[in-house]
Amino acid sequence: MTKIKPGIAVVGAGGWGRNHVRSLAGLGVLRAVCDRDAKARESARSTGASIFSELSDVLANDDVKGVVIATDAPSHVELAHAAIAAGKDVLVEKPLALTTDDARALCEHADHEGRVLMVGHLLLFHPVVQRLKAMIDAGELGEVLYLVCRRLNLGVVRRDENAWWSLAPHDLSIASYLLNDSPEAVSARGGVFLQKERGIDDVVFGTVRYGRGRLAHVHVSWLDPHKVRMLTVVGDKKMAVFDDASTDEKLRVYDKGVEPPAVVGYEEGVRVRTGDVVVPAVRMAEPLKLEHEAFLSAIETRHAPIADGWSGLAVVQALEAGARSLAANGAEVKVER
Ligand SMILES: NC(=O)c1ccc[n+]([C@@H]2O[C@H](COP(=O)([O-])OP(=O)(O)OC[C@H]3O[C@@H](n4cnc5c(N)ncnc54)[C@H](O)[C@@H]3O)[C@@H](O)[C@H]2O)c1
Structure with a gap:
């Protein structure tokens, strides 16, 4: 049946x-x-x-x-x-x-x-983000130290929300998901160029602080010559780059790192390790279709999906802290829970 x-x-x-x-x-x-x-x-x-x-x-x-x-x-x-x-x-x-x-x-x-x-x-439903999450949870990158998220393009210029509210939800949701944590504080600086009368930021540079000193840098803009959708994850064992604008090499894993010597003497620096660069084969599927399948599955099983309302709340909390920081010229604002 x-x-x-x-x-x-x-x-x-x-x-x-x-x-x-x-x-x-x-x-x-x-x-x-x-x-x-x-x-x-x-x-x-x-x-x-x-x-x-x-x-x-x-x-x-x-x-x-x-x-x-x-x-x-x-x-x-x-x-x-x-x-x-x-x-x-x-x-x-x-x-x-x-x-x-x-x-x-x-x-x-x-x-x-x-x-x-x-x-x-x-x-969160993108197969590359899912692969990154599995790699991080399995310890393949070591401890994740920081992330850099860049989401840039020329347009779509919004009139009712700034680039932070429009674009950063994606980066904040990915960063929190990969770090398995919620942000503690946000500082953000923005630039208002196209709609001065409305005071809408076209570009925002946000720094999001997580527990144990981990950071996510979020650069969003609809006033940039390049379409960039790039996430860099720096772990203490390996590093990974997710380039969503690339057609065939969306994920690259760099066996690169810096190892302090056992005993640090006056003349000894840290040792830089440069190993292989691997492009894992990730089976692609449309993220929106996967998001819909997760919604249908949640309806049928009554189990919360990964992008549930509470994770949406955590992103709104970080967005709101970022908005306060923008209004305070980049002062760090604690995320209210
Ligand atoms: N997940 C993503 O990657 C992604 C990408 C783009 C936009 N979005 C989000 O999708 C939402 C819509 O963005 P958009 O660019 O499509 O906006 P849009 O303005 O192009 O479309 C909104 C539509 O909603 C309709 N509408 C508004 N109020 C309504 C109501 N009360 N009843 C019935 N229809 C109503 C409008 O007539 C319009 O057709 C936003 O929240 C945006 O942030 C998500």
């Missing part, structure tokens, strides 16, 4: 939401699409899903078990509360919310109602 998969609705079929529509239709679980915009509704019509302009119509549909919210960030919280109250499991695009209080209230609401709450931290 074929197992019936839970029906899913997408709310917000704009620039990014249409990818949710495509992927969920491909998985055969798309039941409904909702958007206030007629053009967005029209573009989803060929999927054969029911098309609505109001969330209430989606929520009244008993075939819909899960709702993906891919609207603009300020609307996430209200729509997610409504979906949870209607008994739906919810996948909310990043950032989960724009304040720690809102994010926490959403997590508590979902827990209280026994609903799945997941956040669209897409890159």
Whole structure:
């Protein structure tokens, strides 16, 4: 007997939401699409899903078990509360919310109602991030000392959020996942160039401090000539570079390190070790499809997915600390829990 998969609705079929529509239709679980915009509704019509302009119509549909919210960030919280109250499991695009209080209230609401709450931290489902996580957990890189995350491009320039809120959720979610920790403090400096009247930072250099002195440097920008999606992980045994813009060598592992001599004398420095560079074969799959499969699995098993609401809250806490630091010209701000 074929197992019936839970029906899913997408709310917000704009620039990014249409990818949710495509992927969920491909998985055969798309039941409904909702958007206030007629053009967005029209573009989803060929999927054969029911098309609505109001969330209430989606929520009244008993075939819909899960709702993906891919609207603009300020609307996430209200729509997610409504979906949870209607008994739906919810996948909310990043950032989960724009304040720690809102994010926490959403997590508590979902827990209280026994609903799945997941956040669209897409890159946690990237096969290379999964491989890196397995390598780190197995001790292959040794102790991870610091990470450098760079997410740069020319555009998309947002009007309602700065580059930190728009792009850094990915890097903060990856850093915390790989380090298996939550940030302690953030300092961030930004530059406002394109929309001075709105005070929106186009580029942000963030330094995120974790326990045991570990660091993540997060450089995000939509005002850069290059498309860069690069993560460097420096461990005390090996180092790894994830270059998502590369087509065939997304992951490189460097057998490089620095070893202090057993006894440090006046003339002795540290010994630099340069070994092989290995390009592990990572079987690729579309991260969005893997994210959807994790959502479907959470709906069926009732087990929290890796990108659950609480991990979304931790990212919002770090984003908020970063925003405070930006306003304070880069002063280090403790992450409030
Ligand atoms: N995971 C990723 O890699 C990734 C990438 C890009 C964007 N995003 C996130 O996806 C979300 C959407 O971004 P976007 O670029 O697609 O924005 P967008 O403005 O292009 O699309 C948003 C859509 O939501 C619709 N909408 C807004 N409020 C609504 C409501 N109450 N009911 C029904 N429809 C409503 C709008 O009409 C619009 O079509 C944001 O949270 C963004 O951060 C995630």
